[in-house]
Each structure stands twice: as structure tokens, then as C-alpha cells.
Amino acid sequence: MSKMTIKDIDLKDKKVIMRVDFNVPIKDGKITDETRIKAAIPSINYVLEKGAKVILLSHLGRPKGERTPEFSLKPVAERLNEIIDNEVKFVDDTRGEKVDKAVESLKSGEILVLENTRFEKGEKKNDEELSNYWASLADIHVNDAFGTAHRAHASNVGIASVIPSVAGFLMEKEIKFIGGVTENPEKPYAVILGGAKVSDKIGVIKNLMNEANKIFIGGAMMFTFLKALDKKIGSSKFEEDKIDLAKELIKEAKEKNVELILPTDAVVAQKLETGVEKKIVSIDDGIEEGWMGLDIGPKTLELFKNELSNMKTIVWNGPMGVFEIDDFAEGTKQVAQLIADLTDKGTTSIIGGGDSAAAAEKFGLAQKFSHVSTGGGASLEYLEGNELPGIKSIANKKRLGERNFILAGNWKMNKTNTEASAFVNKLVGQIGNENKFEIILGVPYTALDRVADITRSSKIKVAAENMYFEDSGAFTGEISAKMLKDINTEYVILGHSERRNIFKETDEEINKKVKKALSNELKVILCVGELLEEREDGLTLNVVERQIKKGLKGVTKEDMSNVVIAYEPVWAIGTGKVATPKQAQDTHESIRRLISEIYDQDVANSTSILYGGSVKPENIFGLFSKPDIDGGLVGGASLKEDFIELANIMRDIIV
Ligand SMILES: Nc1ncnc2c1ncn2[C@@H]1O[C@H](COP(=O)(O)OP(=O)(O)O)[C@@H](O)[C@H]1O
Numbered sequence: 001m002s003k004m005t006i007k008d009i010d011l012k013d014k015k016v017i018m019r020v021d022f023n024v025p026i027k028d029g030k031i032t033d034e035t036r037i038k039a040a041i042p043s044i045n046y047v048l049e050k051g052a053k054v055i056l057l058s059h060l061g062r063p064k065g066e067r068t069p070e071f072s073l074k075p076v077a078e079r080l081n082e083i084i085d086n087e088v089k090f091v092d093d094t095r096g097e098k099v100d101k102a103v104e105s106l107k108s109g110e111i112l113v114l115e116n117t118r119f120e121k122g123e124k125k126n127d128e129e130l131s132n133y134w135a136s137l138a139d140i141h142v143n144d145a146f147g148t149a150h151r152a153h154a155s156n157v158g159i160a161s162v163i164p165s166v167a168g169f170l171m172e173k174e175i176k177f178i179g180g181v182t183e184n185p186e187k188p189y190a191v192i193l194g195g196a197k198v199s200d201k202i203g204v205i206k207n208l209m210n211e212a213n214k215i216f217i218g219g220a221m222m223f224t225f226l227k228a229l230d231k232k233i234g235s236s237k238f239e240e241d242k243i244d245l246a247k248e249l250i251k252e253a254k255e256k257n258v259e260l261i262l263p264t265d266a267v268v269a270q271k272l273e274t275g276v277e278k279k280i281v282s283i284d285d286g287i288e289e290g291w292m293g294l295d296i297g298p299k300t301l302e303l304f305k306n307e308l309s310n311m312k313t314i315v316w317n318g319p320m321g322v323f324e325i326d327d328f329a330e331g332t333k334q335v336a337q338l339i340a341d342l343t344d345k346g347t348t349s350i351i352g353g354g355d356s357a358a359a360a361e362k363f364g365l366a367q368k369f370s371h372v373s374t375g376g377g378a379s380l381e382y383l384e385g386n387e388l389p390g391i392k393s394i395a396n397k398k399r400l401g402e403r404n405f406i407l408a409g410n411w412k413m414n415k416t417n418t419e420a421s422a423f424v425n426k427l428v429g430q431i432g433n434e435n436k437f438e439i440i441l442g443v444p445y446t447a448l449d450r451v452a453d454i455t456r457s458s459k460i461k462v463a464a465e466n467m468y469f470e471d472s473g474a475f476t477g478e479i480s481a482k483m484l485k486d487i488n489t490e491y492v493i494l495g496h497s498e499r500r501n502i503f504k505e506t507d508e509e510i511n512k513k514v515k516k517a518l519s520n521e522l523k524v525i526l527c528v529g530e531l532l533e534e535r536e537d538g539l540t541l542n543v544v545e546r547q548i549k550k551g552l553k554g555v556t557k558e559d560m561s562n563v564v565i566a567y568e569p570v571w572a573i574g575t576g577k578v579a580t581p582k583q584a585q586d587t588h589e590s591i592r593r594l595i596s597e598i599y600d601q602d603v604a605n606s607t608s609i610l611y612g613g614s615v616k617p618e619n620i621f622g623l624f625s626k627p628d629i630d631g632g633l634v635g636g637a638s639l640k641e642d643f644i645e646l647a648n649i650m651r652d653i654i655v
């Protein structure tokens with residue numbers, strides 16, 4: 001899986017804020033189905049075992065931003081306390097003093113459940129301030145709320161733009177199974193759809209037309225299709241306004257060579273009640289007026305059984321009939337049994353949440369399937385092929401070879417040669433053989449030769465922090481590209497904000513340096529970034545665009561393989577302020593787009609874009625796990641052992 005999980009990170013002594021989906025049905029104060037609570041327990045136990053403290057966030061129902069006692073999470077916290085070994089505390093608030101105190105006094109091994117996230121108006125609006133507050137309570141966000149993954153709310157998506165977010169085990173399993181069939185199902189692949197409305201499942205059917213070999217239709221949905229085929233459906237439930245759509249889908253299935261399998265008989269009754277007279281009617285004979293189809297019949301079951309027998313993957317979403325009433329539950333029960341039997345023989349089976357999961361549970365078959373999803377809406381949207389916001393926001397692993405990932409240090413005017421030797425020897429010993437990413441040390445001119453010498457036997461590379469754009473001559477105090485090349489310098493950092501702001505280097509001068517370096521076969525780290533006032537005036541992208549366009553003027557597409565961009569917001573350099581992963585990612589994404597406009601998509605995809613500005617072991621994870629952040633240009637932390645730690649963290653993210 002390309003997402004980071006709780007297994008990929010160090011949890012010892014960390015505070016974890018975990019989003020779970022405890023949106024369970026409650027009747028008269030009693031939880032009627034605790035599947036979702038139980039499903040979250042493996043992740044909770046794991047982070048506790050690893051020495052973390054856990055704060056749990058969840059919504060319950062739809063209280064519309066109001067404190068509504070009937071939607072309190074208290075009964076859920078109490079139930080969790082009964083079924084989990086560790087102590088569960090509950091705080092009847094979502095933010096503020098009570099929450100702060102409860103978090104402060106939380107001990108290792110304890111779990112704290114906050115009140116329903118939807119008591120906050122900002123939750124559903126993915127409010128930034130609320131996200132920042134919840135993020136401030138912890139070091140790491142764990143997202144185990146698959147059921148909520150189709151919502152972009154503060155507690156699942158918002159927090160992830162402030163602190164790193166990783167998947168819990170439940171989320172991982174859901175992505176593995178549902179993501180797996182959406183992307184690459186083992187074939188032959190069948191989908192069984194039922195339930196009430198075609199309109200709910202239209203997106204899924206459309207997407208599945210491209211992947212599935214067979215689509216079976218049952219439930220009330222079937223009557224819209226049968227009506228579209230001019231069959232007599234009596235008083236069965238159907239959607240008049242979806243008949244044309246059903247006709248289109250039937251046509252599309254033919255064109256795409258997908259077998260659309262419709263029932264051949266139905267169980268009909270005159271009333272939707274227990275114990276009423278019922279009969280089995282063939283669809284070809286038609287259903288009489290006054291009678292309605294409430295389940296699929298035995299011939300259909302026989303047909304489904306034959307057609308399903310050699311399937312390697314089966315997805316089932318939606319009951320075949322009104323399974324809540326025993327008289328009309330047989331079709332759903334038999335289909336569930338059929339899928340369970342096939343699973344026994346090696347078929348991968350996935351039950352999309354909601355009513356089908358409830359039906360599987362009711363018939364005691366839930367354990368028999370490969371995967372029963374805890375998400376109804378979420379699993380449907382996922383099967384539609386949509387990228388779910390609550391999955392997108394989870395940190396990505398980096399794939400080796402995707403781009404050149406880089407950890408570059410910039411010592412600035414620090415370290416004498418003697419100090420440099422001792423430190424670099426240590427770096428060589430500990431991270432000198434790194435092969436997942438490049439390590440570059442930007443050192444003062446005086447240390448270049450010595451550091452290049454010490455690192456020669458390792459993979460560590462050396463960068464100068466500046467150079468002049470002329471070849472030689474009367475430029476007292478300056479150093480040329482040729483001089484750098486001669487002492488085995490591989491990179492040169494150009495346009496650093498301190499060069500721009502203290503030494504007043506212009507874009508034009510920087511551009512001359514870039515071209516001179518490249519023509520001398522020196523690789524370039526071109527720094528760009530906005531001042532605080534420019535950011536506040538909303539000018540970040542204008543500034544960065546100008547610096548890149550001018551800095552790269554005349555640089556060819558071929559030369560770009562020797563150029564690295566470093567985005568360093570000036571307000572974050574040496575100030576201890578760090579851009580949030582989201583702020584950095586947004587700018588990096590824009591920079592990559594700009595490079596694709598100047599050159600092309602291939603150049604954009606292969607150009608490494610580093611982030612710089614108060615990068616530390618505490619924040620590199622969140623930054624580097626963003627898709628367009630390819631590493632860091634590190635100032636202060638590159639002068640000490642932190643640099644080794646940064647390398648260790650980056651290594652874990654690359655797979
Ligand atoms: N033939 C039918 N006539 C009326 N209702 C039906 C019929 N078949 C299934 N249903 C109802 O459809 C409902 C489930 O629909 P839906 O919410 O779309 O399923 P899911 O939650 O699994 O996606 C159930 O309550 C079931 O009783």
C-alpha cells in the first residue's frame with residue numbers, strides 16, 4: 001500500500017490523536033451494533049503497546065453542530081471501556097480547558113475519548129482553526145475512520161494538513177480490499193448489486209462497467225431495469241425517472257461486453273408485511289397489478305449460482321430483497337451463503353457496508369467473507385473510483401525511483417575546518433552508504449576540499465553555498481565554478497534567501513550563476529521563496545514564479561536534469577516557524593506545475609523540489625510524506641546529529 005501506516009512510525013512516548021468511526025446505531029441508549037467499535041480496537045491496542053497515549057475522535061449521527069445529548073459519545077466510550085483492557089476516559093467536551101486538562105493528565109496506556117466531533121460547527125466545514133486545535137493536542141494523527149473517508153472534515157482531513165496522518169489497521173485493510181478491487185481485481189470479477197435505488201448506485205455501476213465481467217442486479221433496483229425492458233412489474237418499487245438511465249446502462253453493458261444479469265423470477269406479495277400471502281412469479285410471465293416483487297426467486301438463485309461459480313472476485317452491495325422481513329429474506333440469505341461458500345474455495349469476497357453488512361451479520365455469515373467493509377457510503381464512493389478525501393489526506397510512502405529524493409544540509413557560515421572534519425567523519429560512519437536518497441552537504445568554501453576528501457569513499461556529496469558567475473579575473477573575494485569543480489564539488493546552492501536579502505543578489509545575477517554552474521558541470525540547487533510580507537499580501541506564487549522563471553532563463557530541458565529547486569519561505573528560515581505540510585505542499589505543487597509549463601510534464605515529474613525553513617526531526621515526516629516534497633534543504637539541524645535523525649526518518653518513508 002502506498003499509504004503510511006502506524007507500523008511505519010515510531011510511536012514511543014508520542015501523543016496520538018486517532019480518528020475512528022464510532023458512528024454506531026443506538027436505540028434507547030443501547031448500542032445495537034458494535035461492529036465499528038470492535039473494528040477500531042486492533043489499532044488502539046497497537047499504538048498503546050508501542051508506548052503512545054491515545055486521544056480518540058469520532059462523530060455520532062448528525063447533530064448539526066449543536067450539543068445534542070442523544071448524540072453524546074459517552075455510551076460508546078463506556079462500552080469501549082468494557083471491551084478493551086486499558087482504561088478509557090471520557091471528556092464531555094470537544095475543545096477548551098476541560099479537554100486540555102484531560103489531555104495533560106493522560107498517562108501512557110490510557111485512552112481519552114472526546115465528545116462527538118459534530119458538536120462543533122467547524123467539523124463538517126473542515127475548519128482550519130478547529131483542525132489546528134485538535135492537531136495541537138498530539139504529535140501524530142492516526143486515521144482509522146474508513147466509514148467517514150468520503151467526508152472532508154476537520155477531524156479526519158483538516159488535522160492531516162497540520163500534523164502527519166497515518167492509516168490505522170482498519171483503514172489499511174479497507175484500502176487493501178476495496179482499493180485493490182477498484183484498481184486491479186483478480187478476474188473473472190463479478191459484482192452483485194441490490195438495495196433500494198438505482199440512483200444510489202449509478203456511479204458504481206458506471207465505473208464497474210470498465211472492470212467487472214458480470215454485474216448481477218437484485219433488490220428493488222431490479223424493477224427499474226425490468227421496466228426498462230418492458231416487463232410487467234405490477235406494483236413493485238421502481239424509479240420512473242431512472243428508466244432511461246437503466247436502458248442506457250443495458251446498452252453500455254452490451255457495448256463493453258459486460259454481462260448484466262437480471263433476475264428471472266421474483267417473490268411477490270400484496271403487502272409488505274410478515275405472514276402475508278406470497279407467490280413466485282416468472283419475470284417473463286410478468287407481475288400482476290397489486291402485487292409487488294419483494295425478493296428474488298429460486299430460479300434466479302439457481303442462475304446466480306451457476307453464473308458465479310468460477311468468479312475469482314465478488315463484490316456485493318445491497319440486499320436482494322426486503323431482508324428485514326423473514327418472508328422476503330431468503331434471496332439475500334442464499335446469496336450471502338453462496339458468496340461465503342465461494343470464499344471458502346478461494347474467491348476473494350468483499351461486502352460493501354450498510355445493509356448488506358447488516359444482512360451478513362444477521363445470517364451469521366460476516367466472518368466468512370474476505371472483507372466486510374465498515375463503510376456504506378464510503379465503500380460505494382470508493383467503488384465508484386473516486387479518490388476519497390479521508391484517504392488522500394493520509395501520508396504517502398515515497399516510491400524508490402519515483403524521483404531523486406534529497407536531504408541537503410546548508411551549514412551557512414558555521415564550522416571551522418577542524419569542526420567540519422570531526423562532524424563529517426561521524427556522518428560518513430552513520431549515513432555514508434545511504435542508497436535510497438541523496439545526501440548533500442553544503443559547506444563553507446574553506447571546508448569544501450576537506451569535506452570532499454572525507455566523503456570520497458561514501459555516497460555523501462558536497463555543495464558550495466555560492467559562487468560567482470565570471471570565469472576568472474579582477475573579482476576580489478569571489479570564487480568561480482571552475483575552482484569548485486576542481487576540488488570535486490558536485491553541487492552549488494544558488495539564490496539562497498540570505499544571498500538575495502543580505503547580499504542583494506538579483507534574479508539576473510542568480511540566473512547568470514545558474515548558467516555558469518551548469519556549463520561547468522556543477523549541479524545547481526536553486527533556492528526560491530517569499531518574504532513574510534509577500535505571503536501576507538498573497539504574493540507567494542507570484543514571487544516564486546518570478547524567481548523560477550528568471551532564475552532558469554536560458555536553461556535547457558536537458559540541463560534541468562542537473563537542477564534541483566529548493567522552496568524556502570523566508571519567514572520560516574531560522575525563525576523556528578515552519579510552513580505546515582499543506583502550505584509547503586501547495587507551493588511545491590504550483591512549482592511543479594510551473595516547471596511543466598516552462599518545459600514539459602516529464603521534466604516537472606523528474607525535478608526534485610526540496611523544502612527548506614526550520615526543518616527538524618519533529619516536522620520532516622509531515623513534510624516529506626507530501627507528494628510534491630522530495631526532501632529538505634536543512635539549515636540549523638544540519639549542523640548537529642539531528643541531520644542523522646532526519647536521514648533515518650526519510651529512509652523509513654521511502655519504500
Ligand atoms: N424488492 C424490494 N422492494 C422494496 N425494498 C427493497 C427491495 N429489495 C430491497 N429493498 C430494501 O432496500 C433497502 C436497502 O437499500 P440500500 O440502502 O440501497 O442498501 P445498502 O444500504 O446495502 O446500500 C433495504 O431496507 C431493503 O429492505
Ligand SMILES: O=C(OP(=O)(O)O)[C@H](O)COP(=O)(O)O
Pocket residue numbers: 021023061062147148151353354374375376377378
Ligand atoms: O455511517 C456512516 O456512513 P454509512 O452509513 O454510509 O456507512 C459514516 O459514519 C458517515 O456518516 P455520515 O453519512 O453522517 O457522514
